[in-house]
Amino acid sequence: MIEGRIWKYGDHVNTDLIIPGRYLDNYDVPTLAEHAMEDIDPLFVSKVRRGDILVAGRNFGCGSSREQAPLVLKEKGVGAIVAVSFARIFYRNAINIGLPVVVADLTSLDEGDVLSIDLSRGLLRSASGWESSFRPLPPQLLELLEKGGLVSSLRERFKH
């Protein structure tokens, strides 16, 4: 079960907004993460707390294939992203690094509301009393998330 405060963003939040290309010569994720969301929400880094949930509109994560986009969000403590729709490379990247992504329209909720997500049962519930459901990820992908992503699951494979 994931639970956290929500921060809201609009449609088409692209990967350049999540982490601008000008910083990508640096591969150190904690350093990079200091610039997360800088061009769309300069206060993001100071306000986000571990477990917080991003709620967005359509096509979240469109643009570049840069995996640093989900990585910096995860590094800053984001516990899950709920969007009306995701761009496909971002969606794959998030799952592969172990950051839960949920397709649902929560744009009517208020910022600061507390949301809980049951990934395996596909349930969403807010502290303000709102409830909804979504189609859970296929079992293989849920398992990937539980293992912490693709690296951990492959590490097991190469151990033997």
Next chain:
Amino acid sequence: MSGRTFAQKVLSRASGTEAEVGDTVVATVDLAMSHENAALVSRIFHEIGAPAVWDPEKIVLVFDHRIPASTISAAEGHKTVREFAEKKGIINFYRHGEGICHQVLPEKGHVRPGALIVGSDSHTSTYGAFGAFATGIGATEMAAVWATGELWFRVPETLRIINEGVLPPYTMSKDLMLRIIGDIGADGANYRCVEYVGEAVDEMTISSRMVLCNMAIEMGAKAGVCFPDQKTRDYLAARSVSLDGELFSDEDAEMSHCELDVSDLVPLVAAPHSVDNVCSASSLSDMTVDQAVLGSCTNGRLEDLHAAASLLDGKSISPSVRLIVVPASKEVYRMAMEDGTLATLADAGGIVVNPGCGPCLGAHQGLLASGERAIATTNRNFRGRMGSPEAEIYLASPLTVAASALRGRITDPRELMS
């Protein structure tokens, strides 16, 4: 049984199954491309703990985003990748400014029809112009591919865009692409394989088709494809590429269609800060520009430089504009040097830089200050993409960019028609 789509056929072959649309399959890739982010991929590869890469000959590495190194960290990244390539025996390694990955791979004969190609770069879809199924993936997935040669794919739905008619003078495939994205939106083809067909595509050069497949990702597509014809075969034969693998969708395959007539196309521009914010170049004629960029994997090929040079020959650009010219590859650079195109562009006031990504991703070679406006032949106008988040980027064809550099404001190239 109804027919099968191109995407279905490629993913069936690569996975050894009879894949249906919507199935998730594990497929073996034919080629895996990375650029500077190979530094990140190699770190993840080490974490996975695989003893060796799955097939050193099927991995291609290209330095293009920050070459020559623009910062110390970029230089460190290059060093990491060079050492990795050396240790793992990766011989297809273009490290000396050969050009942008999406231009270099086809030029060097790595792209063949019917192949399943992945790249840790979103514009990997460009290789669809040669009849390959090519798609962008992330760094972790690439590390998994380096370790195993395999990856999971969902077999995508197909959207066929039928382009009838002939492009009017002073319009280019870039204008057509902007029109398509403007019509269907930045997520209009999400997760799908887009097939570009019709008279306008048949008439196009390979370079122009590459623009269409390159920008498929800007409408969310997983892949874009132009099916091989004689032009494709001539291009590939000249690079000793085998043509055996050609695949086409069956005529009765299930897919959605969208038809458009290109004969009334006009020069278009994508205004800030999204690629689907499209309007006519002529509607923006009061907008001054500070920088004009001619280059990128979208429009940095010889025909693009020629188009710009045709408007700039013997003229000088506006003194208030910086025109940055970035040939897409060394091959393009060399041809443009030999036929005098680079001299024409330089004499007109252009700054010709080395082949590579140039300022496209805001890493170096021409960043924008706050309040500045650029018009570029690149593929993304996202806020902050080319420098300051307070700058504006307009996307257009090489002709429109050249005309705008000349006038110092956004200009419909037809205004310069002689």
